[in-house]
Amino acid sequence: MAATATTIDVSHLSKSFGPVEAVSDLSFVVEPGSVTGFLGPNGAGKTTTLRMLLGLVTPSSGSASFGGVGYRDLPSPLTTVGTALEASSFHPGRTARRHLGIYATAAAIDRSRIDAVLEQVGIAQYADRRVGGYSLGMRQRLGLAFALLGDPRVLVLDEPINGLDPEGIRWIRGFLRELANEGRTVLVSSHLLSEVQQSVDRAIIISRGRLVFDGTLGDLEFTARVAVDAPDRRALHAALLAAGARVDVTDDGLIVKELDAAAVGAIAHRAGVALSLLAAQQEGLESAFLELTSEAPPPRAGAHSGGAHAAPAAAPPVTPTAGGAS
């Protein structure tokens, strides 16, 4: 089945800013008809990845495309892919309507779309005010209006929920769902899982520029922990390690990661260890998310001790040392 221009295809994508590797060997696919969350802590490389996807940043290696076609080679980019990056790309002295008018002109999009998208995101009554006077929430909506201008089949939204009030957050959740139900491909980045967990079907999680999770939120819950204990704790520990589980020892027992309670129980049963405690820790997705993103990926922990060099404004990966050169 041939890929279409509505599928986002990221393949072995890497980007270095000087000595700092912002994104390393990242691969994932985003299919139409669902909302996909692109998650990771601040500085994980989300924005750099999206900017490479959109042809704004040139990858060091690898590729990012829409069904095999790079953004710069799309015959009509704005009507294929709608983008809202961080909410600051406006001239403060220009009105919202004129801001959209410029890019509608550049992309040869019918001017009737300007009123349509202003209406759609709910800022039509402010359309003739200068953007300099806009609140962050209004700028976010104007950013979305820009994304929708070409009525694209693919939407790439970077932190669209940031700065919205509760009413705005509820609105955008419904809005994202609606866009996906129309069969569009929706990729939404966020540094907070809780912000998007009600609206995304799938999550792609990166940490320090690397993929750490790609699957449904249901799958993500299985990566949560299970608390387990036995009168013979040493035998249980040995059995779990023998089964290849990842185990932390605490004062109150053992914490097993990346296995569900049933699997842990089965391991204990096979080893003939009687359990005194077996409880899936229902701290929810957020803790699983933190678990995934707080750890350094094993192969290259501490690899960037060289420090942050006059790094470009694009978020460099979190490095333990910040006292580098000017």
Next chain:
Amino acid sequence: MSVVSATRAEFAKVVTVRLWWILALVMFAYVGLLAGVLAGVFGGLDLGGGSAGPQLDLGQVHLVVYSTASAIGYVFPVLLGALSATSEFRHQTLTPTFLANPRRAQVLVAKAVAMAVVGAFYGLVALVASVGTGAVVLSAVGRDARLDDPDTWVLAARVLLAMALWAVIGVALGTLVPNQVAVLVIVLAFTQFVEPILRSVSPIWEWTAQVGQFLPGAASDALVGWSVFTTLGSASADAVALEWWQGGLVLFAIALVAGVIGYFAVWKRDVT
């Protein structure tokens, strides 16, 4: 997403914020004032007093007065052109610009073309100021404004061309030096101090005079054909050896070189 729509979008960027008419207004007042003062001073000179004053063909006073449109006013299209580029960096509007049209070379060419049109419009405004006040003052001091002189209209046409080229030079400079404050300082310092000083000392030796005529302001004056700088002071007529079209080519070459370097060094960089 063609050169035409890109140029229309770049043109819309200029006219949808207030800077263009504020700068045009300041230029109008400044050029008008200086043209009026020059017309009053030189128009009032006695024809017989030539030996005491600078070497001046008083038959051409009207042309010198009218040429202030570009000789004085040229800094304004440079500023507008430079700011049109630097504001894209400052306000991060390069992001939506390159999203709407990822062909960056096309965007830069479109910006240069749009600014050339705006620069020519600035030329028109400056001519209205210099010819308007100049002709009135010349008439008031009893001199013919010479609006019927074909040279007046040749000069006017070349002022439009010069101002268009200056706006393009501004775009190229703003691309090369994307920092708004830095480019403002560079443009003002160079046009108001560095170049006037260089032009006043360059005729001292033969070889410096040869080099000096390639200074952008000198080339612009050569293109227009008359200027208060070349008619007055130490700058003898010999220093302006460039033909009018050569002056235009020098300006174009400056814009081209700065623009090409800016394109490869800055414009094509990652937009973060």
